[in-house]
Amino acid sequence: MEALSNTASVRPLADVLRTACYLEPADMPPLATVREDGFSGTRPAVSRAQSRRERTTDPRTGLARLALPATVSVVVASAALAAGGTGGAAAALLLGAGGAGAALASARYRRLSVVRRRRRLEQEAERFGSAIRELEREAKSLKEKRVALRTSKEERREQWLRDVQREALHDCLKHHFIGEVREVDGLSHKHVVRLKSAGIRTASELTPEAIDDLRRMSDRARARLKMWRHALEERYAGEVPDELSPAQERRLRRYVQHRIEDIDDQLARTREKIETQRTERERITSRLTEMPDLSVGRYVRYLLRLGTLPDRTEGPPTPASPAEEAEDPSPASVPAPLSKDGPWWGPRT
DSSP, X not given: OHHHHHOTTTGGGHHHHHHHTTSOGGGSOOHHHHHHHOOOSOOOOOOHHHHHHHOOOOOOOTHHHHHHHHHHHHHHHHHHHHHTTOHHHHHHHHHHHHHHHHHHHHHHHHTOHHHHHHHHHHHHHHHHHHHHHHHHHHHHHHHHHHHHHXXXXXXXXXXXXXXXXXXXXXXXXXXXXXXXXXGSTXXXXXXXXXXXXXXXXXXXXXXXXXXXXXXXXXXXXXXXXXXHHHHHHHHTGGGSOSSOOHHHHHHHHHHHHHHHHHHHHHHHHHHHHHHHHHHHHHHHHHHHHHSOOOOHHHHHHHHTTSSOXXXXXXXXXXXXXXXXXXXXXXXXXXXXXXXXXXXXXXXOO
């Protein structure tokens, strides 16, 4: 390159040649143009939107090209048949050709890219709507659970008290073995054997329900067993608490409060999901609104050359890929030439 710069005949083109080393061959103008107008070393940038606007609609192919000639041919043939006195054949021809044409046009209409995109967006909007309705039902159920939990606090207190009383009575009655029923008038050893065969070993297990389920036991014996159990319950009535202890009350309040907080957290997450689904549905709806509307009538007019299809530039812009978003739209600058001072293997300055 230094030798070319020292040559008088090509000295004006030395910088251009150096610049050309960093560009694609297709980006370089002809030598005559460079001699006449010069070369700046940059190429014009063409945006994607501009390139899309410069595109034209696809030429008519297949059904779009043959629809009008076929329609004219069928109409002329039907008119000729009607003029010849065969009106039934003309009507049959019109009906058959019309049905076949309608089926072909309907099938081709459903395969159009605009129609497919609109149908896909409508399906996505419907899915988002269904998800929103399901989440709203879930939020309503959580609210009802929260209200029911607050109103059922007294019921839970009563249930806890019954459990505590049952546990205290069990601790007292478990020390009375079933063999003690022999001391009751009217009960003997055979009753003890039948009770043990039924799995009843202590007075705690001799509940009224268990007594009613006993087999081969007379009504008088059942009544005496219930009386013995009731006498033991009255004996230990003073050891069965009538209300919850302060610690149990605190545990009950913490339990209810934790349940309410858990429901509130679930309700907050459900509301966030609803907002997210609504945002996505609004985005899909906005894209549907911006899309061109291609009806069946407009497509039929296009087939009969009475109208045109929507332009490709109509409708929402296509989302750019991450690679396209990262791409710099400005033209690539030409690197500065290397310094002539110093050896070629040294660092660049």
